[in-house]
Amino acid sequence: MLFSHEDVRPTQGKLVAAVADSLKKKKHILIHAPTGLGKTAGVLCPALELAMERDLTVFFLTSRHTQHKIVLETVQKLNKKHNLNVVCASLIGKKWLCAQDNTQTMASADFAEFCKSLVEGDECEFYRNARGKNNLIGKRLVESLHKEGPLAAEQVMIRATNERVCPYEASLMLAETAKVIVADYYYIFHPNIRDSLFGKLKKKLEQCIIIVDEGHNLPGRLRELLTTKLSNRVMRLAIQEAKKFDVDVIASLVEIQDVLNKLSVGVQRDKLVRKEDFLVPLEKFKSYEELIAELDLAGEMIRSEQKRSHIGAIVKFLQDWRSGRDGFARIIKREGELVTLTNSCLEPALLTKEVFDSCYSAIIMSGTLNPTSMYADILGIPNALQCSFESPFPEVNKLSLIIPKTTTKYAMRNERMYENIGLHCADIANRIPGGVMIFFPSYNVRDSVEKYFSDEYEKTAFFETPGMDKAAKQRLLDKFTKEAKESGAALLGVAAGSFGEGIDLPGVLKGVIVAGLPLDKPDLETSELIAYYDKLFGKGWEYAYTIPAMTKSIQNAGRCIRSEKDRGAIIFLDVRYAWPRYRSCFPSEWNLIVTESYQDELGPFFGRLF
Ligand code: SF4
Incomplete structure (x- = not known):
């Protein structure tokens, strides 16, 4: 049996057997396993064994960056013990890996636009050295990183930045040949991020085993991901921004602000609103499509001059608001002077369905995944296997x-x-x-x-x-x-x-x-x-x-x-x-x-x- 440690602890053995069984049956499994059981090795090793046998990739998803280290160490031990050369890549958010100055404090949407415009304008030296005309520098770096064994994202970042190669692209190049990829939930559950990632890695979801660590956090994180908000504060900042950059969208922004203000009249704390309550008054002013298009253009223009744009952030809200999907609550809320219109996601399965329907097998685990039946329901996997273990501590x-x-x-x-x-x-x-x-x-x-x-x-x-x-x-x-x-x-x-x-x-x-x-x-x-x-x-x-x-x-x-x-x-x-x-x-x-x-x-x- 492929295992990273010398001994398998008794309860850990049961965990390994449960995971191996679910993988053999190509089923998903929900595991409640308290701290101390040796979950990481107990789940990763059988998954990796099957992945090597059937040419699959293991994605180990975690909401905590510190967990990357444990996975990398487990693979290191496994390589040493079995004399293997399993490649393991650690992916953290692009913003955190970017080699350009002062990007870590940017809002995610602003950073995405910033990076996109540098790459498209051929203005990022780091990207050119990774994927552009100087890509030999990147290839040489990745070859040498390969030989050094599993490296933490921070180590890749230092090495790549020193070589003037984009650390994010270097991590992706490493991940192309990796059998184990450690990453945040979003890399798999956010459809656009996943598509872009799989395109670059030339991998298919069907050929991936998905391990979700700290799975009790998954429903909340996914609901958060699909929830969008628009506040009177953001509207004020957007209007200031439009004035500063002299972009011709002030009338549209003022109109949106007016609609928001009217919706909040008489609201003491919070109130449900309908899609039309926001859409119809705006449509009277201008076609919704046109509104989105002009704000989008203004946002892009501003981002080309500075790294962030409040106007750009409003576009995402407008796009999401018009979608008529079930599983959302539209709420207007007042907290003191702050008024927020929220399109709040109630249904995490909107993001999990495609992943769990397509992937080879999924293992969702946590020390507090209790009751597992609740997670089977709300994550939309009612037929998943379920198992629970007791704490091994006296x-x-x-x-x-x-x-x-x-x-x-x-x-x-x-x-x-x-x-x-x-x-x-x-x-x-x-x-x-x-x-x-x-x-x-x-x-x-x-x-x-x-x-x-x-x-x-x-x-x-x-x-x-x-x-x-x-x-x-x-x-x-x-x-x-x-x-x-x-x-x-x-x-x-x-x-x-x-x-x-x-x-x-x-x-x-x-x-x-x-x-x-x-x-x-x-x-x-x-x-x-x-x-x-x-x-x-x-x-x-x-x-x-x-x-x-x-x-x-x-x-x-x-x-x-x-x-x-x-x-x-x-x-x-x-x-x-x-x-x-x-x-x-x-x-x-x-x-x-x-x-x-x-x-x-x-x-x-x-x-x-x-
Ligand atoms: S390509 Fe890489 S280094 Fe360049 S802006 Fe994007 S993330 Fe940063």
């Missing part, structure tokens, strides 16, 4: 408490409740030796609780801020880690923020407190999603509301125990975790204790183990 290493004393339920939010939550968080965190992460449903709740927490917490507290970039995130984690190791520390963040998933701090975290239940805002978008899933599957509340919130909570809690040697406490601080509707979502093997006297549990647990 339950004795983990103290799991539900403390039913407080809640972040909207109707119960008040100063007294925030004080209670803050004091409990501080008291619990004071009792945990080492690092503690505390997750709140939103920044708003976190900030309301903060002063009560800080008054009582005896060690150093760190705070996540919204929209942190990669470097800021790492700096905060480094400071927190140092302090946690020296004298204990707490990091206060939000459930769906930068640290809720994908963070491994071996030996640092001794506790996680999930303060409150991170349910989505009870707004129109959420209720439309509930109604939609109710209509399709009869399970709107579970699929659109309860399970996504519990998945976030369990992901947050999972930061604490990352290996069989880790020991720690995970605390769910909200009365609702004890309710059957939510409690039934916890993994069945968890030994959960519901108690108000958490002191009686924490003391002996840490006293015994530390």
